[in-house]
Amino acid sequence: MKIKLLLFLFLPFLSMAQETLWRLEIPSEGGAIPVHLLLTNDGKAFAINAGEKLEFDRVFTVEDKLHLRMELYDLELILAIKDGKLNGILNKRGADMLYRQVAFTGTANDPARFKNRAAGAARTLAPKYQIAFKNESSGKESPAIGVFEVNNGQVNGSFLTNTGDYRYLQGNISGDSLYLSALGSTAVMYKARIKGDSLTGGISYTPFGKGSAFSGVKNDSYALADASKLTFLKEGNDRFNFSFKDINGTDVSLSDPRFRGKVTVVQILGTWCPNCLDETRFLTEYKKENPGIEIIGLAFERSAEPSFAYPKIARFIERFGVDYPVLLAGTTQDAGEKLPQLNHVMAFPTSIIVDRKGQVRKIHTGFTGPGTGSYYDEYRKEFAAFIQQLQAE
Incomplete structure (x- = not known):
């Protein structure tokens, strides 16, 4: 039986709710990953990342818990909301086909992404950086471009690589540091120091581990390899079939x-x-x-x-x-x-x-x-x- 999505109107813990923006804090090795979740009064849910509203596929209840699923990403948030407080579980199936869980909390109507973490004037962030991501296990480096828009210390941006981009990232500058995060296929956070024209000591985190290290330098003219020359037909082939x-x-x-x-x-x-x-x-x-x-x-x-x-x-x-x-x-x-x-x-x-x-x-x-x-x-x-x-x- 298909569950109707207007359940918000009938749930005791959401009976008085209007559209609510929740700021979630999802723990990681590098500290809490802050992301935003929008719950609407017509029973929909969205991850908010910069200019994107990424809709969850399914919204339903089991007993007193609200379940939000992104089916293609094998991601589920399970929420308990009571007296204006949110407690939840992030449930994620990885590439190894195993599920992992982490508990998190949320605060209503808090639009700030990262809280002010450092005193002093914020550093200046350039619009474009030549970036190198480094796999700490293998030591292999991968080139990227960092592109950013800054408005009163608030930052929207992304990283472009030879295999794709990191989609919508949202964050801010606090003191001498850049912080970015997103909620999509999982929760992710990027942190780096801003030092002159460089980004140093960068590292990424998910709730389930540390990702690649990265660094960068301002470079308005930097370009990645030509995307049309990286994959090609083997010699002797001019047609493709399957x-x-x-x-x-x-x-x-x-x-x-x-x-x-x-x-x-x-x-x-x-x-x-x-x-x-x-x-x-x-x-x-x-x-x-x-x-x-x-x-x-x-x-x-x-x-x-x-x-x-x-x-x-x-x-x-x-x-x-x-x-x-x-x-x-x-x-x-x-x-x-x-x-x-x-x-x-x-x-x-x-x-x-x-x-x-x-x-x-x-x-x-x-x-x-x-x-x-x-x-x-x-x-x-x-x-x-x-x-x-x-x-x-």
Whole structure:
């Protein structure tokens, strides 16, 4: 039986509630991760990150607890709200398919992200930094760009990498330090010192461990590697083909009549992948406005068991109004094996653009999403111009 989402109006602990912004503090090794949760009086819930309202898929009650689920991220918040106080559990399934939990608290109607942690005047943050993330276990460094907008010490921004971006991050400057956080596939926090034109001692945290260290230096002209040159067809291949099943068990191939003579985008994705969800929103909207294009999604999931993967893909299709086939291609671990014509699958998502003659014309690694501001605008312009060029040929 489907649960109606107007339950807020009937719950004893929310019977007097209007739209309420809750500031949650989720513990981590680096201190509390502050994020914002919006509960509305029509039974909806949203994670608030900078300019984004990220809606939870399901809102329902069990006994006296309110459950909020993001189905594709395997994330659930379980809340108890009483006398203006919130106590909760964050329940998250990781890439290893195991669930982990952490308890947290919340305060109503507190819009501040990070509390003022240091005395003295706040340091100045540049709009753009050349960033290096370092894996502390392997010592491997990965390049990135940090982009930030500052308004009265409040900061919105993101990190761009060769495999995608870190989506919407929100925080502030306190004294000599930058603090950013977000709630999405999990809760995450980034901290760094601002020293002149540099960011030093940066580190990221989730409720379940410490992430990569990072540092950076102001660099207005810095650019990442060309995203169209990182993934390519192996020598001797100029075409790309495959055959995988959709959620109805029907085999779909790029050589099917539906795609012949049409410009087609093959989207390598995972329903668990935040950047893939951003790309899917973009592609779905673009296809509605440009119906001459075709798109095929190849989903690589945490498990290829149909009982697990097909419901994920079905929810993915429903949530974003996807009107193109999304096929179960395999697991994240065997993407390279399932697509042997490629030199590698470096990132989820990766988009392969095929022209009317069936030849691969461009392979774009990663996706630059709406949290990156002008970078996203530039990506959309370049994508549209390239598709129009191919359609005109």
